Amino acid sequence: MTTDLVIEAEGLIKHFGETKALQGVDLSVARGTVLGVLGPNGAGKTTAVRILSTLLVPDGGRARVGGFDVVKDAERVRQTIGLTGQYASVDEDLTGRQNLQLIGVLLDLGKAQAKVRAAELLEWFDLTDAADRPAKTYSGGMRRRLDLAASLVGRPDVIFLDEPTTGLDPSKREDMWNVVRSLVDDGSTVLLTTQYLEEADALADEITVIDHGRVIAHDTPDGLKRIVGGQTLEVRPSDLSRLEETAAILRQVSDGRADEIRKGVLAVPVSNDEAMTATVARLAAAGIAVTELSLHLPSLDEVFFTLTGRTASEDDTTTTKEVAA
Amino acid sequence: MSTTTLDAPRRPSTPSAAAPRPTKRPFPLVRHSLALAKRSLIKTWRTPEALIDVTLQPIIFLVIFVYIFGGAVAGGTQEYLQFLLPGILAQTIAQGAIAIGVNLNTDLEKGIFDRFRSLPIPRSAPLVGAVSGDVVRYVIVTISTFAIGYVMGFRITTDPLSAIAGCLLAILFALCLSWVSVFVGMKVRTSGAVQGIMFLVIMPLSFASNVFVPTSSLPSWMQTFVAWNPLTHLVASMRGLFLGAPLGNHVWWTLAWCVGLVVVFMPLALRAYRKKV
Structure with a gap:
């Protein structure tokens, strides 16, 4: 059985002078699914999106969107896609x-x-009240919604979302996620770039991690979490003298060891969602009060540290130079 | 935006069951450029302060130059006003062309052009549309200049048809000169630089010309430049069409410059636009 690939890119290369933005990137997205492209600033995410949306011509490699070549059939590709950029591009x-x-x-x-x-779109994006005001009076979240609405005017089959939630506060982020989910329910294919594993995990069927213009991992969210480690439970007991007791409880609910990651904060890797409830129950039974209790996915930095052995923010000029030579 | 609102009204039709794909209509460049020209007009309407250069400048220049230099250059303010008005109109209209390069440069930074470039429209449509939309600015310069001119005592001594022809020639020239400004706007990094460069282009064109003084008073080496200067020909054409001065070949020279500017700078501007990342 062959899967119906709506976006397929092979060996995309793009250089801007000395900067090697893409050094051979492969991407593929099946019809009706969401691909999350995860990477830090400058990894090449935006360049990849700009090539796939025909704004840039690649220096090497080839890509097809909706069955059309992004270079030779750019016009047809443009009839198929909707693009929402990193910077809300509304007038x-x-x-x-x-x-x-x-x-x-x-x-x-x-x-x-x-x-x-x-x-229709103004109504759908809850912008009807503001519809006849100049967009410069809109808040950041409203602008994002208008920008996304603009990319949906032509009912595109394929939607590119370049960091759709960067700069939005967490509640607005959830709203944007819901929008993306309903687009997919309606049958759209979505490629979204993000700097947050949490976002890719929440929305994507598959995740491609890129760094310095190369794909360093491609997997399902679950597969990726198996590699980089799943969620971490963080607990801060109000009474620091009971830190040891708390650690003992944490060891019981998880198979890992409890580390003190910051002063008075214990962290333990957990593999299932019941761990949180179990911890709360046991802490309550032991009469330990906590000031902080939270469940985290690894941050982008942690993902990159696991995958590459260095942090995402490290500017690794030596590797780039070696590749250049 | 609340989650409930999002769930309620579904997107009216799924993308795959999309409403019939719009059929290809003829003349995409013309239609899309017109739609985008309308966008420029709305923007102009919303930010009237952007029209200050084309409304107040001709007024200030006419008042200052006529009353300061009139006596010295032409022996009387009235004579000088008749001589100067076509020149000031040409100068202001040429400077009015600076704005489009500045505006497009700012637009590019904002990313709105990314949206246009991702649409199935001719790539040149946003530029052609913006240039066409600027016609309204040039019409305003013309009206503004004539209004203050008439208050100060300027009179057209030919017929209305010739006068209108003179105005149209000036507006046409400005549209063609716009492409230089668009080209610079696509090439340089900041809108401030566009302004600076265009000012350096327009400044010598306006002063080393017949705008303010009769060319016979200029040194001979400069007269060579003046004789080639497109503004000289435009001003001479307008003096002929407004005041009945001898027309010579000036209208043809002006039209030749118009064609030349478009032939050279429109492709350059479009190429720079396509390359702009």
Whole structure:
């Protein structure tokens, strides 16, 4: 059985002068699924998205979106895709409605259809009240929604979301996640880039991790978590003298050892979601009060440390030079 | 945005069952450019302060130059006003072309062009649209200049048709000169630099010309430059069309410059735009 690949990229290469943004990246996304492209700033995520959305021509490799070559058939690709950039690309002087209508007219929907579509999307993104205000008066979250709405005017089959939640506060992030989920429910194929494992885990069917323009891992969220370690439970007892007792309880609920990661904060790796409830129950039974109790996925830094042996933020110029030579 | 709102009204149709793909309509460049020109007009309408250069400058220049230099250069303010107005119109309209390069440069930084470039429209449409939308600025310069000119005593001595032809020629020239500004706007990094470079281009064109003084008063080496200067020909054409001065070949020279500017700078600007990352 062959899977129906909507996005397939092989060996994408792109250099900007001395900077090797992409050094042979492969990506593939099956119809109706979400691929999360995870990587730190400067890893090449945006460059990959710009190539797949026909904004950039690759120096090497090839890519097809919706069955069309992004270089030779760029026009056809543009009819298939919707792009939401890292920086909300809406026209600030136009109202939300004018922004969406303009895109509709440019997509040849015709004036009447463009109006209907704009109204639909404004409603759907909860922007109807602000529809006739210039976009410059919108909050960051509203701008993101308008930007996303603009990319959906033409009912694209394939949607590129370049760091859709960077800079949004956590509650707005959840909203954006729900939007992405409903797009996928409606049958869209989504490629989303992110700096958060948590986000990729929440949305993606598969995750590709890239670093310095190369793919360093590709797996399902569960597979990736098996490699980089699953969730960590962090506990801070209010009474520091009971740290040892707390550690003993933590060791019981998990198979790992409890480390004191910060002063008075214990961390223990946990493999299942019941661990949290079990911990709470046992701490309560022992009469240990806590000021902090939380469950974390590894941060991007931790993911990268596990995969590459160095942190994501380290500027590793030596490796780049060696590759260049 | 609350989660409930998101769940309630589903997207009206799924992308795969998409409404019939819009059929290809003819003349995409013209239609899309017009849609984008409308965008420029809305922007202009929303930020009237961006029109200060084309509304107040001709007024200030006319008042200052006529009353300061009138007596010395032409022996009287009235004569000088008749002589100067076409020149000031040409100068302001040329400077009005600076704004488009500055604006497009700012637009590029904001990422709105990424959206346009990801749409199935001709790649040049956003630029052609922006340039066309600027017509309104040039019309405003023209009206503003004539309004203050008439208050100060300027009179057209030919017929209305010739006068309109003169104005149209000036607006056409400005549209063609815009492409130089667009090119610079695509090439340099900051909008401030666009302004600076374009000012350096427009400044010698306006002063080393027949705008302020009769060319016969200039040193001979400069007269060679003046004779080639497109603004000289534009101003001479307007003096002919507004005041009945001898037209010579000036209209043809102006049109030749228009064609030349577009032929050279439009492809350069479009190429720079396509390359812009």
